[in-house]
Amino acid sequence: MTATTNLLVFFGLVVTLLLVWRQSWPARVRLFVAQSILLALLAAAIGWLAGKPALLVVALVFLGLKAWIIPRILWRMAAGTPLRALPPGHSSGVALLLAGGLVVAAYVIILPITATATLPTADAIPLAFAMSLIGLFVCVTGRDVLGQVLGFLVFENGIFGLALLATYGLPGLVEAGVFLDVLVIVLLMEGVVMQIRREHDSIDVDRLRELRG
Amino acid sequence: MSLIVLLLAPLAGAALLGRATGAAARTLHAAALAATLGAAAAVVVGVAGAGTVTALDGLLRADALSAWMVGLIGIVAALAGAETLAGFPGGAAGESRRFYPLFHLFVFTMLLAVTTDDLGLMWVAVEGTTLASVFLVNFHRTRASLEAAYKYLLICSVGIALAFVGTVFIYFADAQRIGAETHALRWTTLVRWAPQLPPAVVELAFVFLLVGYGTKAGLAPMHTWLPDAHSEAPAPVSALMSGVLLSVGIYAVLRFKTVVDLAAGPGFTRRLLVLFGLSSMAVAAAFLWAPTNFKRMLAYSSVEHLGLVSLGLGFGGLWGVTGAALHLGNHALAKSVLFVLSGRIRDAYGTVEIPSVRGLLAAMPVTGRGFVVALLALLGLPPFGLFISELMILGAGFQEGWGPAAALGLVLLLVAFGGLLRALHSMAYGAGGSAAAAARETLTWKGAAPIAIALSLLVLTGTAWPPGLASALERVAAVMGG
Numbered sequence: 161m162t163a164t165t166n167l168l169v170f171f172g173l174v175v176t177l178l179l180v181w182r183q184s185w186p187a188r189v190r191l192f193v194a195q196s197i198l199l200a201l202l203a204a205a206i207g208w209l210a211g212k213p214a215l216l217v218v219a220l221v222f223l224g225l226k227a228w229i230i231p232r233i234l235w236r237m238a239a240g241t242p243l244r245a246l247p248p249g250h251s252s253g254v255a256l257l258l259a260g261g262l263v264v265a266a267y268v269i270i271l272p273i274t275a276t277a278t279l280p281t282a283d284a285i286p287l288a289f290a291m292s293l294i295g296l297f298v299c300v301t302g303r304d305v306l307g308q309v310l311g312f313l314v315f316e317n318g319i320f321g322l323a324l325l326a327t328y329g330l331p332g333l334v335e336a337g338v339f340l341d342v343l344v345i346v347l348l349m350e351g352v353v354m355q356i357r358r359e360h361d362s363i364d365v366d367r368l369r370e371l372r373g
Numbered sequence: 374m375s376l377i378v379l380l381l382a383p384l385a386g387a388a389l390l391g392r393a394t395g396a397a398a399r400t401l402h403a404a405a406l407a408a409t410l411g412a413a414a415a416v417v418v419g420v421a422g423a424g425t426v427t428a429l430d431g432l433l434r435a436d437a438l439s440a441w442m443v444g445l446i447g448i449v450a451a452l453a454g455a456e457t458l459a460g461f462p463g464g465a466a467g468e469s470r471r472f473y474p475l476f477h478l479f480v481f482t483m484l485l486a487v488t489t490d491d492l493g494l495m496w497v498a499v500e501g502t503t504l505a506s507v508f509l510v511n512f513h514r515t516r517a518s519l520e521a522a523y524k525y526l527l528i529c530s531v532g533i534a535l536a537f538v539g540t541v542f543i544y545f546a547d548a549q550r551i552g553a554e555t556h557a558l559r560w561t562t563l564v565r566w567a568p569q570l571p572p573a574v575v576e577l578a579f580v581f582l583l584v585g586y587g588t589k590a591g592l593a594p595m596h597t598w599l600p601d602a603h604s605e606a607p608a609p610v611s612a613l614m615s616g617v618l619l620s621v622g623i624y625a626v627l628r629f630k631t632v633v634d635l636a637a638g639p640g641f642t643r644r645l646l647v648l649f650g651l652s653s654m655a656v657a658a659a660f661l662w663a664p665t666n667f668k669r670m671l672a673y674s675s676v677e678h679l680g681l682v683s684l685g686l687g688f689g690g691l692w693g694v695t696g697a698a699l700h701l702g703n704h705a706l707a708k709s710v711l712f713v714l715s716g717r718i719r720d721a722y723g724t725v726e727i728p729s730v731r732g733l734l735a736a737m738p739v740t741g742r743g744f745v746v747a748l749l750a751l752l753g754l755p756p757f758g759l760f761i762s763e764l765m766i767l768g769a770g771f772q773e774g775w776g777p778a779a780a781l782g783l784v785l786l787l788v789a790f791g792g793l794l795r796a797l798h799s800m801a802y803g804a805g806g807s808a809a810a811a812a813r814e815t816l817t818w819k820g821a822a823p824i825a826i827a828l829s830l831l832v833l834t835g836t837a838w839p840p841g842l843a844s845a846l847e848r849v850a851a852v853m854g855g
Binding site: 270272273275276277278296299305315316323326327330337340341345349352355356360368 | 501507508511519522524527534537538541544548571576577
C-alpha cells in the first residue's frame with residue numbers, strides 16, 4: 161500500500177511541477193487532467209487497499225468532475241484567447257526554483273502531522289501538501305485570469321489528495337458538498353471570465369486594477 | 374423542528390422567487406423575510422428555554438452562540454430585505470428575478486452555517502455564502518463591480534480552501550484517536566474528545582482555520598476583497614455582508630477555538646487572535662484617516678470592528694468574550710443601517726465620493742439624520758451599544774494582562790474616530806445640498822421604521838439591557854469556554 165500511494169503522489173507532484181514549467185495553455189490543461197487522473201487512481205487505490213468501497217465512488221465522481229467536466233469548461237473559457245508568446249527574457253526557471261522551495265516548506269510545515277501519523281500513507285502527506293502549495297503559488301502569480309483559475313484548481317486537487325492520505329476520505333456529506341462547491345466555483349468563474357473578456361477585450365489581471373485604496 | 378422551519382423559510386422563498394415577478398415577487402419576498410425573522414425568533418426563544426435545540430438526529434443544533442447569530446442574521450436580513458420591498462430604483466422589471474432568489478439563498482447559507490453541528494457541513498455552508506453572493510456583488514454589472522466580484526470569488530475561495538485544510542487536520546487528529554466514528558466532525562463530538570487530541574496538530578490546524586475563515590471575516594491582511602465587494606454591491610447586500618457575513622466567519626473560528634483551547638490550552642489561540650485583531654485595526658485606521666469614498670469608508674470600518682472583536686476574543690475572560698459577542702451584535706445593527714442609508718444617499722446624489730456629498734442634513738433631513746446618528750453610534754459614543762462593548766473589550770485587555778495591546782487598540786480606535794468624524798462633518802454640513810437630492814427624499818414610514826427600530830435597539834444595548842440579554846451573553850460565553 162505504501163509503495164503504491166507514494167508512487168502515485170510522487171507522479172502527481174512531478175506533474176504539478178511540469179505545470180509550473182510549461183507556459184502554453186493546452187499543455188497546462190492536459191497536465192491538470194493528468195494530475196486529476198493520478199488523484200482519482202490514488203482514491204481508488206486507498207479505497208481498495210484499505211477496504212473502503214465508498215472511496216471507489218469518490219474516485220469515479222472525482223474523475224468525471226476534474227478530468228472531464230471541468231477541463232471542458234476550461235477549454236470553453238480559453239476559446240478565443242490568442243496563444244501568447246512568452247515575453248523575452250521571461251522563463252519559468254525562477255518559478256520552478258520557488259516551487260521546489262515550496263516542497264521543502266511543505267515538509268517543514270506538515271511536521272506535526274507526520275510526527276503523529278501512524279497510517280501507512282503518512283509518508284506521502286507532505287508531497288500532497290506540496291502539490292497544494294504549488295497550486296496556490298500558480299494561482300497567486302497567475303498573469304491572467306485563466307492562470308489564476310487553473311492555479312486554484314491545482315490547489316484544490318492537492319487538498320483533495322491531502323485529505324485522502326490523512327483521513328482516508330471525509331464523511332460522504334462533506335465530500336459531496338466539496339464537489340458541488342468546486343463545480344459551482346468553476347461555473348461562476350466561467351461567467352465572470354466571459355464578462356471580463358467582453359468588457360476589457362482581454363483577461364490580463366493587469367486590467368483589473370480600477371479599485372484601489 | 375424550529376430549526377428546520379428556520380432553514381426552509383429562506384430556501385423555499387429562494388425557490389419560489391425564481392419564478393415570480395412584479396407585485397407577486399414583492400409580496401413573496403416580504404413573506405419570506407417575515408417567515409425567516411419569525412423562525413429566528415422561535416429558535417432564540419427555544420434556546421433561551423431549553424439551552425439547546427436540535428433537529429435531524431443532531432445534524433442541526435443550536436446552542437446559545439448559534440442562537441445569538443441566528444437572531445442577528447434574522448434582524449439584519451429583515452432590515453436589508455425591507456429596503457428592497459418596493460423594488461429597485463432604476464432597475465428593470467426582470468432584475469427582481471436575479472436579486473430576490475439569491476438574496477434568500479444567501480440568508481439560507483448563513484443560517485445553515487451557524488445552526489449545523491457538523492463542522493464539515495459548516496464549511497460547505499460558508500463556501501455557499503460566497504457562491505450565493507458573487508452575483509449579488511456583480512448585480513450592477515459595471516466594470517468595477519465585475520472586478521470586485523472576481524476578487525471576491527477568488528480570494529474567498531482560496532481562503533475557504535485553507536480553512537478546509539485546517540478542517541482536514543482536525544479530522545485527522547480526531548479520527549486517529551477515536552476511530553472513524555460517523556460523527557467525528559461533529560462539534561459536540563470534538564469537544565468531548567478534545568483533551569485527548571495532539572496539541573501540535575490542532576495548533577497547526579487552527580492557523581489554517583484562522584487564516585481561512587478570517588478571510589471571510591475580513592481580518593487583515595486577508596481583507597483585500599472586502600472594500601471592493603462591500604462598496605460595489607447594492608446597499609442591502611452590503612448591509613448583509615458587513616453586518617452578518619463577516620460575523621459568520623468569526624463564528625466559524627470560534628467553534629474551532631473552543632476545541633483547540635481544550636486540546637492545547639488557550640494561550641495559542643489568544644495570541645493569534647490579538648495579532649490579527651491589531652493588524653486589522655491598524656490597516657483600517659490607516660485608510661480611515663483620510664477616506665474619499667463613503668461606501669469604502671464603511672467597509673474599512675468593518676475591518677476595524679471585526680479586528681476589535683478578534684481582539685476581545687484574544688483578550689479573553691468573561692468581559693472580553695461577552696464584549697466581543699455583544700460587539701458583533703452592535704456592529705451588525707449600526708453598520709447595516711449605515712449601508713442601507715448609504716444606498717439612499719448614493720441614489721440621491723449619484724456619487725459615492727465624500728467631497729461631492731455636501732449638506733446632507735439639509736438636503737435629506739430624515740436619511741441624513743439617520744446617517745449621522747448611526748455613524749455617531751459606530752464611532753462608539755454613548756448612549757449607543759458600541760460604547761459599552763468597546764469598553765468591555767478594552768477593559769478586558771487591561772484586566773487580563775494585555776495592557777500594551779489594549780492601549781495600542783485604543784490609539785488605533787482614536788485614529789479611525791478622527792477620520793470618520795471629519796468625513797461625517799464634511800458630508801453632513803456645508804452648502805450645496807442639491808435640489809435633486811431634496812426632491813428625492815420621499816420617505817414613508819416603511820422606509821423610516823426599520824432604521825428607527827435598529828437604532829433604538831442600539832440605544833437599548835447601550836443603556837438599559839432588555840431582560841434576558843445579560844443571561845444570553847453569559848451563556849454565549851459559557852459555550853465558548855470563557
